[in-house]
Each structure stands twice: as C-alpha cells, then as structure tokens.
Amino acid sequence: MKLAHVYLEYQKLSLNHTFTYDCQDLPVERGMRVKVPFGNRLSVGFVDHVEEVERYEGRYQLKAVYEVLDEKPLINEELFALAKQMSYHYVAPMISCFQAMLPSKIKPRSHKDKVVFETWIEYVMHKRNPTKRQLEVLDEMKVLQSISKREFLMLYKSVGTRLIKEGCFRELLCEKEALLQGERLDVKKKLSAAQEKAFAEIKAAKQDVVLLHGMTGSGKTELYLQLAQEVVEAGETVLVLVPEIALTPQMVKRVTMRFGADVAIYHSGLSPQQKYEQYQLVAKGRVHIVVGTRSAVFMPFAKLGLIVMDEEHDNSYKQDQSPRYHCRDVALWRGRYHHCKVLLGSATPSLESYARAYKQVYGLVSLKERINKQMPKIDLVDMKGSMRKGAHHLIAPALKEAIEQCVMRKEQVILLLNRRGHTPILRCGECGEVLHCPHCDSAMAYHKQKQVLKCHICDTTTAVPTACPNCHATQSFEYIGYGTQRMEEALLSLLPGIRVLRMDRDTTTQKDAHERLLEQFENQEYDILLGTQMIAKGLDFENVTLVGILNADAGLARSDYACVEETFDLLYQACGRSGRGAKAGRVMMQVFDTEHYAVRCAMLQDYEQFFYHEMRYRHLAGYPPYRYLSSVVLHHAQSDVAREESERLLAQFQGRKDILFLGVSELGKRMDRFRFRILMKSKDQDRMIQLLHEMYAYHASAKMRTKIELDSETVGS
Numbered sequence: 001m002k003l004a005h006v007y008l009e010y011q012k013l014s015l016n017h018t019f020t021y022d023c024q025d026l027p028v029e030r031g032m033r034v035k036v037p038f039g040n041r042l043s044v045g046f047v048d049h050v051e052e053v054e055r056y057e058g059r060y061q062l063k064a065v066y067e068v069l070d071e072k073p074l075i076n077e078e079l080f081a082l083a084k085q086m087s088y089h090y091v092a093p094m095i096s097c098f099q100a101m102l103p104s105k106i107k108p109r110s111h112k113d114k115v116v117f118e119t120w121i122e123y124v125m126h127k128r129n130p131t132k133r134q135l136e137v138l139d140e141m142k143v144l145q146s147i148s149k150r151e152f153l154m155l156y157k158s159v160g161t162r163l164i165k166e167g168c169f170r171e172l173l174c175e176k177e178a179l180l181q182g183e184r185l186d187v188k189k190k191l192s193a194a195q196e197k198a199f200a201e202i203k204a205a206k207q208d209v210v211l212l213h214g215m216t217g218s219g220k221t222e223l224y225l226q227l228a229q230e231v232v233e234a235g236e237t238v239l240v241l242v243p244e245i246a247l248t249p250q251m252v253k254r255v256t257m258r259f260g261a262d263v264a265i266y267h268s269g270l271s272p273q274q275k276y277e278q279y280q281l282v283a284k285g286r287v288h289i290v291v292g293t294r295s296a297v298f299m300p301f302a303k304l305g306l307i308v309m310d311e312e313h314d315n316s317y318k319q320d321q322s323p324r325y326h327c328r329d330v331a332l333w334r335g336r337y338h339h340c341k342v343l344l345g346s347a348t349p350s351l352e353s354y355a356r357a358y359k360q361v362y363g364l365v366s367l368k369e370r371i372n373k374q375m376p377k378i379d380l381v382d383m384k385g386s387m388r389k390g391a392h393h394l395i396a397p398a399l400k401e402a403i404e405q406c407v408m409r410k411e412q413v414i415l416l417l418n419r420r421g422h423t424p425i426l427r428c429g430e431c432g433e434v435l436h437c438p439h440c441d442s443a444m445a446y447h448k449q450k451q452v453l454k455c456h457i458c459d460t461t462t463a464v465p466t467a468c469p470n471c472h473a474t475q476s477f478e479y480i481g482y483g484t485q486r487m488e489e490a491l492l493s494l495l496p497g498i499r500v501l502r503m504d505r506d507t508t509t510q511k512d513a514h515e516r517l518l519e520q521f522e523n524q525e526y527d528i529l530l531g532t533q534m535i536a537k538g539l540d541f542e543n544v545t546l547v548g549i550l551n552a553d554a555g556l557a558r559s560d561y562a563c564v565e566e567t568f569d570l571l572y573q574a575c576g577r578s579g580r581g582a583k584a585g586r587v588m589m590q591v592f593d594t595e596h597y598a599v600r601c602a603m604l605q606d607y608e609q610f611f612y613h614e615m616r617y618r619h620l621a622g623y624p625p626y627r628y629l630s631s632v633v634l635h636h637a638q639s640d641v642a643r644e645e646s647e648r649l650l651a652q653f654q655g656r657k658d659i660l661f662l663g664v665s666e667l668g669k670r671m672d673r674f675r676f677r678i679l680m681k682s683k684d685q686d687r688m689i690q691l692l693h694e695m696y697a698y699h700a701s702a703k704m705r706t707k708i709e710l711d712s713e714t715v716g717s
C-alpha cells in the first residue's frame, strides 16, 4: 500500500513531525499539498515523503488523504534541505519554514485564496484565403503556439477576434500569468577606473562570498548590473535583494531598463495574485533576474549564477516572527548550494560581515570614491546651544537658511525625521498622565489628519479623549515631541510656499505609493522630501543638494547594544543622499550629543574608525559578533504567570556549561500579553541552539501556560 507522511499546517513545535495517511491510487508526491482529516476537521498538510509498504503498522487507525491540492511538487530537494536546516537553526517547525518559502496563494494552510485562471489562445490551423494581415497573425501564432487572450487581443485586436471566430485558434483555461513588460532602454555605462578595478577583483576573488564596501554614490549598482549581465548571458539566474519595499522602485527601474522583460519582481507591496504570478515566472524559468525583498530569497531557482544583497547591513533582512531567519544567512546557504558568488554590498557593512571580510573569510573589495568625485560638506548643528538661545527648537536657523537657499537655486532637500505620526506623546498638563495604549506599554501617538490616537506597536486606534482619564481635567493635554506630520505643518508655516512631500508608513499604505511618491519627487514636483528612515538609504536623486537630519541622535537613547551601530548607519547613509550629481552637496545634522563617536564618525564619513571603536566595545561587553546572543520570550495575559514561568525555566537551565544567562527581564505589555525574556550569550552557537531546543521541549513537557518565542540570533538587545 502507499502511505504519505505529511506535516500538518499547525505552527507548533510540538506537532513538528509527520502524520501518516493512506494515499493509495492518488497522484501524490513529496512536496505537494494535500487535504487530510485531522481530529474532526479537514486540514491542509504538506507531503514530506511517500512510501510503499506491505502493510501499515502504526499505532493509530489509518485515515486516507481526502484531496491532493497540487499537480506538481511546490518545493524541490534544495528547498527541502533548506527548510530542514532552518527548522533546526531557528528552532521553528518545518511547516512554518515551508510557509515562509511559498507565496500566500499556495502556502500549505487552510485559506480561501484561489489561484486565478484566465483564457489562453492556442494555434489550431491556418484558414483558406487569408488577408495579408491575417496571414501575418497566423504565421506569428504558429511559431508562438499559445498566448494569454489578454495579450493576444492587445497585439492583434480585431483581426485576432475574427480569426478566433473562424476556428483558427482554440481557447483554453490556464493559470493567469504575469505579462512580461519592459523595454531595454539603457546600455552599460563605461565603468570608471575604480569600478573597473573592483569588477575585476570581485570576479577574481578566491572566496565565494565577497563584501563590496563602497562609499555612497560610488556606483555599486552599476557593478551589480554588469556582473549580472555576464551571468545572464551565460544562461544562469541572478537574484538581487533589497532590504525594503521603499527601495524596490529605483532598483526595479534600473534593472528593467537594462534587462527589459527578463525580470521578476517580488515584494510585500504586491497583491497575493501578483506575487503568485511573479513566483511562477521563476518556477517556469521564464526570467533570468529577480529583484525582491527578504522573501524573494526563497524563489525556486533552477540555477543561480549570482546573488547580490544590496544594503546588506539593513535590519529589515531579519524576519521578526517564526521562523526568525536572517535573509543573509539564507542567501549564503543558497549560494553554497548553487556554487555561485554572493556579493554583499553596503557603504556601512554590518560589523559581522566586515569582521569576516577583515579575517578574509569573505573577499573584500572597496570603492573609496564617489562617481562624481565629490563628497558633501557635513556640519553638525548643536541643538543644546540653539535651545539656550531660544531659537525655534525644531529646525535650527542655520538649517532653515540652508533650505531657503537650496530651494531658491531650484535644488531639492531631503529631511530625515525618524518618527512618524503627528505628536509622539500626549500628556495631561494637570496631573502628568501620559495617554497609553490600552493593550501595550507604549504611549499613543497623535495622528492629526484622522484625529486619532494610534499605538505604533499594535495599531490600535482610538479617538482623542475630551478629558484626562486620570484627573478628568478637560482640554488639559500637552502635545510633546514631533513626528513627521507635525514637522510637515511646521515646515509649511516656517517656510511659506515651500512644497513638502511626506513619505512614511502612513503615506505609503496604498499600492504602488512608494513608486508614485518617489517619481513625483524625482520630477521636481516638490522641494522637500520629508520622511522616516525609509528615505535615508539607497535613493539616488541628482538634484538633491541638501540633507537635513533632525533629531539625529535620538536613536542613541535606546538601551540595546545595537542602537549605536543602527544610528551610525542611518546618519552615514542619510549623508550619502546629498550631492550625488554634478552639483555640490551639503548635510546638516541636528544633534544634542555632538561628541558621541557614532555622530562624529558619521560626520567624518569614517566607517573604519567606527568599526574599530564599536568592535572594541562589543568585545569588552561580550556582544555579537564576538558572542552569539539568543533569547526566549514567554508571554501570558497575566503578568505573574509569565514572570513565574520565566523564572522556573531559567532555574531549570541556568549553569549550563559555556552559556551565560543574563537573567529574566521584563519587556512590558504588548497586545495584552505580559512578556518576560531570558537572554543568553555563548561563543558556541551549536550548543546554544541545542539548548533552545531543550528549553522548548521542557516548556511543553512542564505544561507551561505561557506562549514561547525563541530567537537563536537576537539582534539589538
């Protein structure tokens, strides 16, 4: 008889094993989805393997597969092996790894999402006595054989309709496919001498992983494109990863201008159907280049010839739910599997990657100069001083004047304020009460346009109360701090007539919003682009000659170890947006702590100095990349339960050899759950991961009431 061993759709580590079903006479293969009875309902499962046996000898009564959902396997052997590795390394169930790999339409999970079908036209025969145009169409279709009706009618219009009527073509129902569009409008640029050298070094590097450490505006993207071209010409595929959706429009534009319709695009801004269609382009081998964000790293490539990871230092590459994978690690894994080069690019490499390059584990190639050979002039504006003098405490006079002059010259400004919303805090002037989210330990931010308070953790939205909930005073709220919305208002009143474009999570919720906004700015419909971190990196506008960074050192106030590196990266990258074209650029950073080394190194645009300084600190404090850091978070609706169980878990494992436990710390309430965390450090990653598996098993066997979240590579705490 034939048995299918199936992972079920539930994301629980305790169900991280296969269940066996009878699949006699069904066309089931490894890597397909099936519907199977489980308990008293039907669940979706993912077939791990199929086995022929004489008879079934399991403990339970054997049930039969109810339905096979796919005609072909969705996951190949490479991705199976990757899922297994991820499941172990990130302490996550296999099923959640498969789910992370597949677009939502075909995730092994019960949902109503259906793949959309569309009509296709297939060539049947020529007709007698065709007109000249009809003959052309028939000849073309005879070569092409089949094409979607949409595209067919777009190409052949009424002649096509007529020929369908006359029986020359037949209509069939097929899965809807993405139309491949895009003309090659751009040709290779002539590489500068520095780019030429870097190009040769990357190709000659003996290591398969190469870190391209290139100044902002040094022409890294042109190198990616030219390296990609060689790979594509050899018939292999290239994956280009970008950290976040705000950066995809520019990269997609540059790649499609060069490679035309040979490109698939994959990011979270696409609808599920579009994602599925782009995924199928890769699965069917119709394109040679994929540009995408984090999850594009799981595309079903037949033969990868190159992986490029742009802005490799960016935190958006880390997924913050189970499986908590880092896109870079998956990219490196896939690079090894395909024996292809992985090129990590950044102006501010992560300490971890730079340290590996330093030790020659990775190749290191540098581009030390901008293409336009000029750096912007960078100044610090000491806000302590300007506050004492009673100046406007949002925008220092020097920055205001620089903006005015820049706009007068018809040049453009980027202003970075890494905080969205209108006012971060509303506080009662009578009793000092701060308005908090009812579900989280976080202040509610005021969003003026919609006249609501919003929690930036759980997105809970409420009306602004008329009276203080604590002392019942009316009209007593003080608005404290500035978000991008309030800054926009302030700019408009401070600089009348100025055209401000705001870009943050609130203005980019609509589909294609990033693309539209960036295009408007590029067409110079606005003078100032004001936004959060999403505008600080990667963007290339040649008319921007002034960058202002407001509250530049705010990020340093966080308590976790990674905030210094993050702040340095943000400031350094933001400086890099100014003066990228022919005109000279300027940067003004408004800071309170002018002496902090993250601020100073960013001002001097000195990555190496920052690297040595920060690495010394990490070494002394025993943080990554010198030690691995893992965490276990337990949460429960009752604070006592979460605390007590965390302490119990800690007591059970504390004292393990080679592992340093940093105790239990309270993380506060999030979405009505009280969270407590155990942090652990070790030099030995295998031992640490083994321990996490044991902690998980103990949590389950001790029947703890809390939910458990494990992160084998914790960043930033």
Ligand SMILES: Nc1ncnc2c1ncn2[C@@H]1O[C@H](COP(=O)(O)OP(=O)(O)OP(=O)(O)O)[C@@H](O)[C@H]1O
Pocket (backbone or CB within 6 Å): 189, 190, 191, 192, 195, 214, 215, 216, 217, 218, 219, 220, 221, 222, 346, 347, 371, 537, 538, 539, 540, 576, 580
């Ligand atoms: N060889 C070249 N000849 C002429 N112009 C070039 C060449 N290479 C790159 N450029 C131009 O120089 C500008 C900066 O290049 P690019 O955007 O690739 O820099 P980058 O290194 O990716 O910067 P960042 O790290 O800031 O994203 C772009 O406008 C690009 O078109």
Ligand SMILES: [Zn+2]
Pocket (backbone or CB within 6 Å): 437, 438, 439, 440, 442, 455, 456, 457, 458, 459, 460, 671
């Ligand atoms: Zn909340």
